[in-house]
Amino acid sequence: MVPLDGLGIIPERDAGSPPILDIRHLCVDFGGLRAVDDFTLLIGKTEIAGLIGPNGAGKTTVFNLLTNVYKPTQGKILLNGQDTRGKSMHELNRLGIARTFQNIRLFSGMTVEDNVKVGMSHGYTDGVFTDMFRLPGWWRTERRQHVRALELLDLFNLTDKADALAGNLPYGDQRRLEIVRALASEPKLLLLDEPAAGMNPSETHELMDNIRMLRDRFNIAINIAIMLIEHDMNLVMGICEGIAVLNYGKIIAKGTPKEIQSNPVVIEAYLGEEASHA
Amino acid sequence: MDKTMRGYRQIPVYLKYLINTLLLVALLVVGNHLISSGAVNRAQKAVILQIGIYALLAVSLNVATGYLGQLPLGHAGFMAVGGYAAAILWKAMPKNTGAMLLGLLLGGLAAAVFGIAIGIPALRLRGDYLAIITLGFGEIIRVLIINLPSITGGTPGLMSIPKHSTFLVVYATVIVSCVLIHTLMKSRHGRAILAIRENEIAAEASGVNTTFYKVLAFTVSAFFAGVAGALYAGYTGILTPGNFTFMTSVNILVMVVLGGLGSMAGSIIAAAILTALPLALQSFSKYRMVIYALLLIVVMIFKPSGLLGRYDFSLSRILEKLINGRLFVKKPQKAGEDRG
Numbered sequence: 262m263v264p265l266d267g268l269g270i271i272p273e274r275d276a277g278s279p280p281i282l283d284i285r286h287l288c289v290d291f292g293g294l295r296a297v298d299d300f301t302l303l304i305g306k307t308e309i310a311g312l313i314g315p316n317g318a319g320k321t322t323v324f325n326l327l328t329n330v331y332k333p334t335q336g337k338i339l340l341n342g343q344d345t346r347g348k349s350m351h352e353l354n355r356l357g358i359a360r361t362f363q364n365i366r367l368f369s370g371m372t373v374e375d376n377v378k379v380g381m382s383h384g385y386t387d388g389v390f391t392d393m394f395r396l397p398g399w400w401r402t403e404r405r406q407h408v409r410a411l412e413l414l415d416l417f418n419l420t421d422k423a424d425a426l427a428g429n430l431p432y433g434d435q436r437r438l439e440i441v442r443a444l445a446s447e448p449k450l451l452l453l454d455e456p457a458a459g460m461n462p463s464e465t466h467e468l469m470d471n472i473r474m475l476r477d478r479f480n481i482a483i484n485i486a487i488m489l490i491e492h493d494m495n496l497v498m499g500i501c502e503g504i505a506v507l508n509y510g511k512i513i514a515k516g517t518p519k520e521i522q523s524n525p526v527v528i529e530a531y532l533g534e535e536a537s538h539a
Numbered sequence: 540m541d542k543t544m545r546g547y548r549q550i551p552v553y554l555k556y557l558i559n560t561l562l563l564v565a566l567l568v569v570g571n572h573l574i575s576s577g578a579v580n581r582a583q584k585a586v587i588l589q590i591g592i593y594a595l596l597a598v599s600l601n602v603a604t605g606y607l608g609q610l611p612l613g614h615a616g617f618m619a620v621g622g623y624a625a626a627i628l629w630k631a632m633p634k635n636t637g638a639m640l641l642g643l644l645l646g647g648l649a650a651a652v653f654g655i656a657i658g659i660p661a662l663r664l665r666g667d668y669l670a671i672i673t674l675g676f677g678e679i680i681r682v683l684i685i686n687l688p689s690i691t692g693g694t695p696g697l698m699s700i701p702k703h704s705t706f707l708v709v710y711a712t713v714i715v716s717c718v719l720i721h722t723l724m725k726s727r728h729g730r731a732i733l734a735i736r737e738n739e740i741a742a743e744a745s746g747v748n749t750t751f752y753k754v755l756a757f758t759v760s761a762f763f764a765g766v767a768g769a770l771y772a773g774y775t776g777i778l779t780p781g782n783f784t785f786m787t788s789v790n791i792l793v794m795v796v797l798g799g800l801g802s803m804a805g806s807i808i809a810a811a812i813l814t815a816l817p818l819a820l821q822s823f824s825k826y827r828m829v830i831y832a833l834l835l836i837v838v839m840i841f842k843p844s845g846l847l848g849r850y851d852f853s854l855s856r857i858l859e860k861l862i863n864g865r866l867f868v869k870k871p872q873k874a875g876e877d878r879g
Contacts, residue, residue, distance in 0.1 A: 328744060330740075349743075349748075350740075350743040350744050351743050351744075351745075351746045351747055351748050351749070354744060354745060354746035355746055359744070359745070359746075360744055362740075362741065362744075366738045366740060366741035366744075367737075367738070367741070368733065368734050368737035368738055368741065368742070369737060369738075370733070370736075370737050370849065371730070371733055371734070371737060375730050375733075378727065378730055379730050379731060379734040379742065379745055379747065380745045380746070381727075382727075382731070382745060382746030382747050382748075383746055385727060387726075387727070389723065389728050389755065392722065392723060392726035392727070392728055392729075393719050393722050393723045393726075394719075394722070395556070395722055399722075399726055402726075402727055403726075406727065442745060443745070445745075446745065446746050
């Protein structure tokens with residue numbers, strides 16, 4: 262990890278290119294409560310970054326700010342150098358942000374394959390009439406989307422469930438399908454909100470392999486950075502390169518997993534002051 | 540290759556389309572022959588035509604209700620706009636096929652324009668609010684019709700509209716409309732509309748322009764309601780504002796809910812039942828509404844998702860099961876397909 266502009270650290274391999282995400286002094290107020298305070302973070306072009314912190318620290322709020330669910334009170338977010346202010350959620354998706362949700366939000370009444378196809382929302386030009394009258398554009402799109410959907414599902418070993426209803430999948434598969442759907446838009450930055458929540462240890466392990474594979478395999482074709490919120494420390498320490506720790510809306514520490522693990526401020530935030538005296 | 544379908548022979552898409560087209564054309568020809576040869580009497584013919592018109596109304600409302608997941612209560616308003624637009628055109632033109640087609644198209648387009656105009660503000664609201672605003676729209680249309688007698692004939696209505704709606708015209712229109720709605724829904728645009736019903740936030744975050752697709756679905760719904768209105772005008776020959784009250788909207792909604800939200804086949808079947816039933820029960824008309832209401836209550840208690848739920852009839856699926864010798868065996872990995 263190397264420092265950049267004195268604002269944060271990014272992996273050495275990304276040092277040559279500008280950071281994918283550049284967050285400066287982000288604040289948001291809910292009524293009188295400052296939920297996120299002076300949040301500054303850089304994420305490298307192909308980094309796997311972690312955002313951790315105790316419950317209620319404001320981690321999901323940061324994700325919601327990044328995807329413009331909430332409007333920041335102050336500060337700015339540059340995605341690939343572009344200011345995201347005032348963009349709608351689907352425009353941001355087109356610019357390269359895709360996300361999953363803490364409480365799974367799949368299209369449960371649709372098939373697994375159709376869930377992934379909905380994610381492929383841009384790059385297709387066939388219009389409404391082309392599709393209604395089954396002109397050649399429809400056939401091309403359907404073929405392309407079908408092939409691509411199966412490719413993506415294959416990454417997460419979900420191919421044989423392509424025709425099942427998403428709502429009927431086991432919990433772990435639903436979580437992974439959400440990631441596949443997010444990948445379908447070919448994002449430059451993938452936000453994962455507690456991807457391992459509710460998974461058993463072996464499912465979590467599989468997920469870690471999946472995420473690593475995304476970096477190693479996906480990066481050859483397209484560059485993807487991943488930012489994840491997670492409470493499972495094995496996962497966070499196992500795959501994240503840079504970690505930011507949030508408490509009461511403020512970043513209390515930034516660093517590599519090793520630095521974070523031994524940081525007294527972090528330990529205090531998680532275990533309380535008593536522990537640091539002990 | 541497609542791993543999911545290992546060992547399960549599928550019919551190619553173009554062949555499915557060919558089979559379905561041939562079958563629908565055959566249905567039209569046979570039906571037309573029965574009607575013109577006099578095998579059905581006048582009263583039966585009237586029921587058959589009404590079923591067609593209400594089926595199209597129900598199918599079109601199903602786009603906004605079943606597929607998009609909104610609850611508009613002003614469907615009769617779109618029907619009225621289409622009906623009056625077509626009627627006025629037809630009265631001014633000689634009675635020929637060109638005029639008939641033009642009238643149907645104009646009816647649809649006029650309703651679609653209203654669909655866009657009402658959809659853009661209304662779809663910013665959700666649930667109850669959308670229901671109320673569309674209810675208001677339906678009533679405004681009706682009051683406008685009453686108060687513009689120079690164009691619409693006012694309360695007595697438009698009379699001696701050329702009767703364009705023969706069996707062939709009604710059913711060819713209904714079939715073409717259903718096919719177009721079906722092909723729209725089985726495309727990336729249709730999937731975006733369904734995604735909004737399933738989870739609007741996730742759809743938006745997946746890059747679906749939810750505003751566009753909501754207005755699109757609403758407009759398509761209005762367009763085909765307008766076409767159905769035109770068919771209605773060409774069937775009765777008389778249009779009065781009394782045909783397009785709030786109760787008409789509710790009747791269409793009941794058909795959609797009874798048939799199953801999101802099921803085209805369900806909408807058609809429910810439209811047929813609810814159109815034919817009151818006419819069949821005319822001999823003991825005192826108890827007609829009681830039976831009608833009881834039927835609804837019974838269905839809602841025992842099958843709250845409607846007669847067919849979200850299941851849609853598919854001939855090619857049955858054919859595929861036949862050639863695979865699995866007609867009565869569930870297709871693997873399709874669990875829950877016909878769940879309610």
